[in-house]
Amino acid sequence: MNLATYVARRLALMVLVIFGVLVITFVVSHVIPADPVMAILGGNAPQEKVDALRRQLGFDKPLHLQFVAYMWGAVRGDLGTSLRTGRPVWDDIQQYFPATVELTVTAILLAIVLGIPLGVISAARRNQVHDHTARVFSIVGVSMPVFWTGLVLMLLLYYRLGWLPGPGRLDLEILPPPGRTRLLILDSLLAGHWAALRNALAHLVMPAFVLGYVATATIARVTRSSMLDVLYQDYIRTARAKGLVERVVILRHALRNALIPTVTVIGLVFGGLLEGSVLTETIFAWPGLGRYITTGYVTLDYPAVMGGTLYIAVVFSVVNLIVDLTYAFLDPRIRL
Amino acid sequence: MRRAIGPTLAAFLVLALVALPGPSSGSPADPSTLVVGQNTGILITLDPAVVFEVEGVVIVDQLYDKLVDLDMVDGKIKVVPEVAESWTLAPDGKTWTFKIRQGMKFPSGRAVDANAVVYSLRRALRLNRPSIYMFNELGLTKDNAETAVRMLDPYTVQIVVGQSFAPDLVLAILSFVATAVVDPGVVEQHIREGELGSDWLKDHSAGSGPYQLMRWERNEVVDMVAYAGYWRGIPPVKRIVIRDIPEPSAQRIALEKADIDVAWNLSPQMRQEIRTAKTPGLAIVRVPGHGMEYIGMNVKYPPLAKEQVREAIRYAIDYKAILEGIMRGEAIPLQTFVPVGYLGHNPAMPFKQDLNKAKQLLAEGGYPNGFEVELATNAPHPTRPDVAQVIQNELAKVGIKVKITTSAAATVLGKYREQGLQMILYGWGVDYPDPDALAKPFADGTIRQLAWRNAWMDPKATDLTRKAMLERDPRRRVALYKELTELVAHKGPFAILYQITNNWVIRTYVKGFEQAAALGTFHFDYTKISKVRQ
Numbered sequence: 001m002n003l004a005t006y007v008a009r010r011l012a013l014m015v016l017v018i019f020g021v022l023v024i025t026f027v028v029s030h031v032i033p034a035d036p037v038m039a040i041l042g043g044n045a046p047q048e049k050v051d052a053l054r055r056q057l058g059f060d061k062p063l064h065l066q067f068v069a070y071m072w073g074a075v076r077g078d079l080g081t082s083l084r085t086g087r088p089v090w091d092d093i094q095q096y097f098p099a100t101v102e103l104t105v106t107a108i109l110l111a112i113v114l115g116i117p118l119g120v121i122s123a124a125r126r127n128q129v130h131d132h133t134a135r136v137f138s139i140v141g142v143s144m145p146v147f148w149t150g151l152v153l154m155l156l157l158y159y160r161l162g163w164l165p166g167p168g169r170l171d172l173e174i175l176p177p178p179g180r181t182r183l184l185i186l187d188s189l190l191a192g193h194w195a196a197l198r199n200a201l202a203h204l205v206m207p208a209f210v211l212g213y214v215a216t217a218t219i220a221r222v223t224r225s226s227m228l229d230v231l232y233q234d235y236i237r238t239a240r241a242k243g244l245v246e247r248v249v250i251l252r253h254a255l256r257n258a259l260i261p262t263v264t265v266i267g268l269v270f271g272g273l274l275e276g277s278v279l280t281e282t283i284f285a286w287p288g289l290g291r292y293i294t295t296g297y298v299t300l301d302y303p304a305v306m307g308g309t310l311y312i313a314v315v316f317s318v319v320n321l322i323v324d325l326t327y328a329f330l331d332p333r334i335r336l
Numbered sequence: 337m338r339r340a341i342g343p344t345l346a347a348f349l350v351l352a353l354v355a356l357p358g359p360s361s362g363s364p365a366d367p368s369t370l371v372v373g374q375n376t377g378i379l380i381t382l383d384p385a386v387v388f389e390v391e392g393v394v395i396v397d398q399l400y401d402k403l404v405d406l407d408m409v410d411g412k413i414k415v416v417p418e419v420a421e422s423w424t425l426a427p428d429g430k431t432w433t434f435k436i437r438q439g440m441k442f443p444s445g446r447a448v449d450a451n452a453v454v455y456s457l458r459r460a461l462r463l464n465r466p467s468i469y470m471f472n473e474l475g476l477t478k479d480n481a482e483t484a485v486r487m488l489d490p491y492t493v494q495i496v497v498g499q500s501f502a503p504d505l506v507l508a509i510l511s512f513v514a515t516a517v518v519d520p521g522v523v524e525q526h527i528r529e530g531e532l533g534s535d536w537l538k539d540h541s542a543g544s545g546p547y548q549l550m551r552w553e554r555n556e557v558v559d560m561v562a563y564a565g566y567w568r569g570i571p572p573v574k575r576i577v578i579r580d581i582p583e584p585s586a587q588r589i590a591l592e593k594a595d596i597d598v599a600w601n602l603s604p605q606m607r608q609e610i611r612t613a614k615t616p617g618l619a620i621v622r623v624p625g626h627g628m629e630y631i632g633m634n635v636k637y638p639p640l641a642k643e644q645v646r647e648a649i650r651y652a653i654d655y656k657a658i659l660e661g662i663m664r665g666e667a668i669p670l671q672t673f674v675p676v677g678y679l680g681h682n683p684a685m686p687f688k689q690d691l692n693k694a695k696q697l698l699a700e701g702g703y704p705n706g707f708e709v710e711l712a713t714n715a716p717h718p719t720r721p722d723v724a725q726v727i728q729n730e731l732a733k734v735g736i737k738v739k740i741t742t743s744a745a746a747t748v749l750g751k752y753r754e755q756g757l758q759m760i761l762y763g764w765g766v767d768y769p770d771p772d773a774l775a776k777p778f779a780d781g782t783i784r785q786l787a788w789r790n791a792w793m794d795p796k797a798t799d800l801t802r803k804a805m806l807e808r809d810p811r812r813r814v815a816l817y818k819e820l821t822e823l824v825a826h827k828g829p830f831a832i833l834y835q836i837t838n839n840w841v842i843r844t845y846v847k848g849f850e851q852a853a854a855l856g857t858f859h860f861d862y863t864k865i866s867k868v869r870q
Contacts, residue, residue, distance in 0.1 A: 038746035038753075041466055047753065047784045049466055085380055095554060151585050159589050166590050167581045169556065172371065285581045287555035295377045300746055 006328055014317045021313040022074060022306075026067055029302040036083055036300040057083065070306070079307035084299050089307035092292060097311070098182035099169065100288035103280070104273045106204050107212030112266060115216040119223025119262070123231060124250050134220060141217030146276055150210045150283040157206060164206050165199070167285035174199045207284040211276050215269040222265045227258040267323035271316045367867040368574040370846070373587040374600035376580040377555055383537035384516035385460035388467040393513050394860040398560060398576065400516030400543030401567075403434065403453060403493075404507055406769060408854040413677050413769045415507040419448060419517050420493070423507075429500025429808060436491040440567045442519040442544045450487040455520040457485045457495075459532050470509045470768055474498060502807050504679055508770035511858070518542045546571050546863045555580050571863035591618065591841060597867065598849070599841045604718055607839055608664050619844045623853050624668055624676050625836035627765040629720075631711075631727065633829045636791040637758045639709065643827055644701030650687045650831045651694040652734045653727060659834055662722045667834035672821035673778040675835045679810065680771040680817030686825060694734045706735025712751070713761040715742035723833065724761050752789050763836065769858050771817050775801040779824050790829035797823055 037054045054060050058069070073080055079089035122134040157164045169184055170176055176184065177191035185204075188197035230236065231254055239249045278290035289308055296304030374391065381387055384396045405418035420434035440448035460468060461481040471477075475498015476484050486494045497506055519542040526536035541549035546568070547560035558578040562570050579596060581587045584603050591599040592615065602610075610618055633640040633649065640646060659667050668675075672682040698704060711727065713720045721742060728738040738759075751757050764786065766773045777785035780801040781793035797820060804816040824830065838856045842849050845868050852864040 035746045035750040038749045045466055046469055049469060050753070053466075147583075151589075154586060154589055159593050166593065166595050167583075167586050168579060172369075172557075172577055172579070283583045283586055285555075285579070285583070285586065287553065287580065291377065291555055291582070300744075 003328060007325065010321055010324060014321055017317055018310070018313055022071070022310055025306045025309045026070060029305055030063055030066070036302055039300040040083055074310065079310070080303035082296070082301055082304045082307075084296070084301040084304065089303050092304065093289060093307060093311050095182070096287060096289040096292045099184075099286055100274070100277050100281070100290060102183050102185060102204065103207055103211060103286055103288060104270070104277055106208035107273055108215060108266065108270055110208050111212035111215035111219055111269070114212075115219030116223050116259070116262065118216070118220040120227055120250065120255060120258075122220065122224040123227035123258075124246075126228065131224075134224075138217035138220050141213045144213070146210060146214075146279045147283050149213060150207070150280060153206055153210060154283070165203050167283075169200060169203050169286065170196065171199050171203075207280050207286055210284075211273060211280040214276065215266075215273060218265060218269050219262060223258065223262045226261045227254060230254045230258045264323075267320060270319055274312050274316060366575075368572070370573045370576050370598070370862070370865060370867060371596045372576065372578045372598040372600060373581040373590050373596035374578050375582040376558060376578060377582055379552070379554070379558070381534070381538045382541065382549065382552065383534045384513045384518065384543075385456075385463045385532075385537075386465045386467070386534055387513060388465070390857045393857055395549075395558060395560075395578070396513045396516060397860055398545055398547040398862050399541040399549055400513065400518070400545045401440070401448065402511060402513060402517070403457070403515040404511050406508075406511050406855050406859040408677070411677060412679070413855065413858075415504070415511055419453060425503055430497050432495045432497065432506065433488070434493045434495065436493060437567070438491060440544055441565050442522070442542070443548060443563060443565060444519055444522055446519055446521050448517055448544045449490050450493045451490065452517050452520055453493045453515075454485050454487045455523075456518045457515055458482065459518070459523070460514040461485070463532055463534065467512070467514055470512060471514065474501065474506060474509055500806060500808065502770075502772070502805060502810075502813055504810065504813070505770045505772045505805060508768045508773075512768060516543060516545075519544070547576060568863070572866035573862060576862055588841075591843070594843060597843045597846050602839075602841050604664060604666055604839075607666070607841060610841060617844055619842050619846075621840045621842055621849050621853060622666065622837050623850065623856055625838045625856055626675065626769065626858065627763055627836045628670055628673070628675060629667075629723070629761070629763045629833045629836065631831040631833065632752075632757070632760040632762065632786065632790045633831070634755060634758050634760075634790045635829055636755060637709065639701075639703055639707040640758065640829070642701035642703070644697045645703055646829060646831075647826060648694040648697035648701065648734065649731065649736070651690045651697065652730050652736070653687070653831055653833070654689040654730050655687065655833065656689075657730075658723055658726055662719055662726065663834065666837050666839060668837060670835035671832050672825050673774045673830070673832060674771045674817055674821055675766070675774075678769060678771055678774075680804075680814045680821075682818055682821040684822065684825070687831075689730070691733055698734060698736075703735075706737065708737045708739065709758050710739045710741055711759040711761060712741050712743070712748050712757045714745040714748045717745075720761055727761065753784075755789055755791050757789075769855075772801075772805050775804060775817065775820060778828065778830065779820055787829065792829040794823070794827060797828070 037050055037057065037059060041050055041053065058066060070080065077090065079093070081087065082089050082092055085092060118134045118137070122131045125131050154166065158166045165171060174196050177187040177193040177196050180187055180190060184200040185197065188194070188200055236249060236254055239253045277288055278294055280286065281288045281291040282294060289312065293305055293308040295301070296308065376391065378389055379392050379395070380389060382392060382396055382399065384400055387393055387396050401419045403418065403420050404415050407414055407416045417437070419437060419440065421437040423432060423434045425432055434453070436448070436450050436453060442448060446452075458481040461471060461476055462478050464478040476495070484496045488494050518537070522542040523533040523537065527533045528535060539549070539552045544563070544567070546563060546566045548563045550559040550561050552558045557580060560576045562574045564570060581590060581596070584601050584606060587596070587599045588602055588606055590596045594617070607620055611620060631649070633646050635641045655669065659665070659669060669685060670676065671685050671687055674681045698706065711724055713724050715721050724740045728740055731738050748760065748762070752760055752762070764777065776783055777787065779787060779797040781787040782798055787793070787797070800816055800820040800823070804813055804820060807813040807816055838853065840849065840853065847866050847868055848864040852861045
C-alpha cells in the first residue's frame, strides 16, 4: 500500500470514529432518565413554562428526528446552543479550549522532560537506589487520584511554602495581555508582557505537573523497560567491548533505539491528558474545556456535553492521525 | 541525544526559576479591594431582566438600582425606597404612582428618570423570561407592558396591576432585580435585530448602582469597580473581585492563606472544622435563608390520604436530632410554612417527637401496623441523604417501612411534577420575600405547585390563600396567614423540617459582612463592607 492510500484509509477511519462518538454521546445523554428542562427551570417554575421550554428546545419531538437535526447541524459546524448559557456551543468551545491546550501541552512537555531521563536512569542503574526511587515515583503517579495529588501539592507548595501561586491562570494584580490567541503564554510573548508571562508560567507549573504526573510515570516505565531490552542487545555489548564510556553507550547507542516505544506511548497518553484535564481544571480553577464539560454534566446541558466531547474526540483523532502518519512516513513497514 | 536532552533540561530549569514568584503573589493586600472566592461556573447572564440564579442576582444587585429595595428592620424584611423615592396607591387598589428620585445619574451622564424606569420594566416584561412569572401573577405581562407601565411626567411612573393585591406583595415583587433600571441610551446602542440587548447585557453593565462591571471572564473572574457618581456616595470597598474557585477545598486553602477575603462555598463539614478548631483570622457569618426543607406526602397514596397518618408521621420525626445531629446548628427551627423574618411568620412549633401519639394516630387512621412507603430525594446533596436515613429510622419505630430512593435533582422533580412520588424530601426556595410566595405553593392545590404535586386540595386553604393575597390591611393579613399556616401544618401534606441558613467564611478583617448579607440573595449589599487591616 502506498502512502496516499494509507492516508485515505486513515481519514475514512477517522470519520467513522467521530461518527461513533457522536452516536454514543447522543444516545447516552438522551437515554439517561433526567430532564434538562427541569434542570434549567428548577423546582419553582410553573408548569406552563416547563411545557413551553420543552417545545421551544424541540424535546417534544421523537428521538430520531432530534438526532438527525443534531447530525445535520454538526456536519455544518453548528453544535447547537448551550441550554445553560444560551450561547452557541461552538463559541463556548472557542473560549475555553485554549486554556486546556496550554495546560495539556505543558503537561505533556513536562512529562517528556521528566519521564525519559527517569526511565533511562532507572534502566542504567537497575535495582539500585535510583531505580527503586524512580519506580516508587511511577507507582505513586499511576495510582494516586488527580484531585488528591492536586490538593496535597497545593497545600505544600502554595499554602505552606508559598513557592507557587494558588488557583487560577493569573494573579489579580496582573492584567492579561490582549487576547489574540487566548493562549496566555503566547499572548504575553507577542505583547512583550513579561510580568504576565512569568506569572502565567508560575500558575501553570502545579496543574501541569499534577496533570502530567500519570503520563510522566507511564513514559518513565515504558522507557525503562525498552531501555533494558536494548541494553541486552549484541550491538550494545559490542559498543562496550570497543571500550566506549558507559554514558556514551547508553545515551548515544541505546537510547536512540529505545525511544521508539516511548514515542508511541506519548501519543496515547496525550488523549488521557485531555480527559484528565476535567478534574485538574476543577481543582486549580482552570477555565478550560474540561471544566465546561463537567458543569454541562451537572446541569444536564446536553448540547454542551456532546459538543465538547465531540470536539475533544476530533482533536484526539487528529493528533493520533499525525502521529501515525509520521510513523508511516518514517517506517514503511507500518503501512502494511 | 545527549546534546538534545541536556539543553532541553537546562532550558526548562531556567524557565522554572524565572517563573517562580515570591510567596506573596495573588494576595489581596489592598484594603480597598475585596476578593471573593466563589464557584462562578453557575453564572449564566448578568442581564437584570433575565438573571434568576442566586449568584447572578447578587452581582446584578451591585450593578443596578432597582425601583424599590429591601432592608432588614428589627429582624423583619421591609421594602424601602431606592430609585422610587415615594409611592402612593390609588383607592382602586391597582394604580400605583411612583415618584422618582431626582439627581441620580448613569455613568453616561444621563439622568435616571421616569423614562429609564419605564423603558427597563417594559423591556423585562417583553423579554418574558422565566423570572418574569412573578410579574405575570401581578397582571403585568408582555402584552400589556405598554399600558400597565407608563410615564406620567419625567419623574413620575404609573404601574397598574391586575387586581387590588396586598400592597406588601406588590412591592416585594417590584424589589426583584428585573426592575433594575438600565440606561436606555446605552442599551439601544447594543440592540441587535430580534432581541432587546440581552446579548450585550449578558456580560456588560448599564446601571447606576454602586459598582460597574469591568470584566467577566467566564470561569475565571468577575471584576467590579466602584462608580464615582453613585448617589449614596462611593462605598468603602472600591473594587470587588470574584475569583472562580470551584473546588471548596481549594477555596478554603486560598482563604486560610488570605489570598481571598471571603469563601462563598465551603461545605457544612468544613465550617464545622473551622468552628471547632477556632482557626485564627477566620470568622463564620450566618444569616437566615429564604427557604426550607420539608417532607411532602402524596395523598393519592392510600395510607397518606388519611389525615391521621400524615399527622402521625409529623409526630414520629425527631426534629431536634436533624437540627443538631445533621445540620449541626446551621438551621433554624421551623414547622409552619412562613419563614422567620417574613410578614406573617408563625413561630408555632406544634410537633416534637412523640412515638406513642404517633402510634395512636396511625391506629386511628386504620394502619395500626404501619405500611410501606417510598421516600424520594436527590443525590448528590450535602444533607438530604442523611436526613432521609434519620427519617427512615424514626418512622420504622412506629411500623412505617421507608424505602429511600435517590436520583438526580431534575429526575426527582420531573416525577414530582406529575404527582408521581409517594413521599419526597426536598427543599423550597422563595422567589419573592412575601408570605404569598409560600402560601401559593404550600396551600393552594389549584395551582400546579407543591400542594398539587402531593395531590392535596383543600377549598378552605385555597380560599384563605386568595383572601390573604388581596388583603390590603397588613394586620388582617397577618391574621389570615396565622389561620392558614395552622391549617396546613395539621391537615396539609407536609412535614416542615427546618428553615435553611446562608453561611460564609470570611477573614476577620472584613467588617460589615453580616449586615451586607442580612437579606441574603434578595438584596446583598457590598457597600456595607469594609476591610480593616490589623
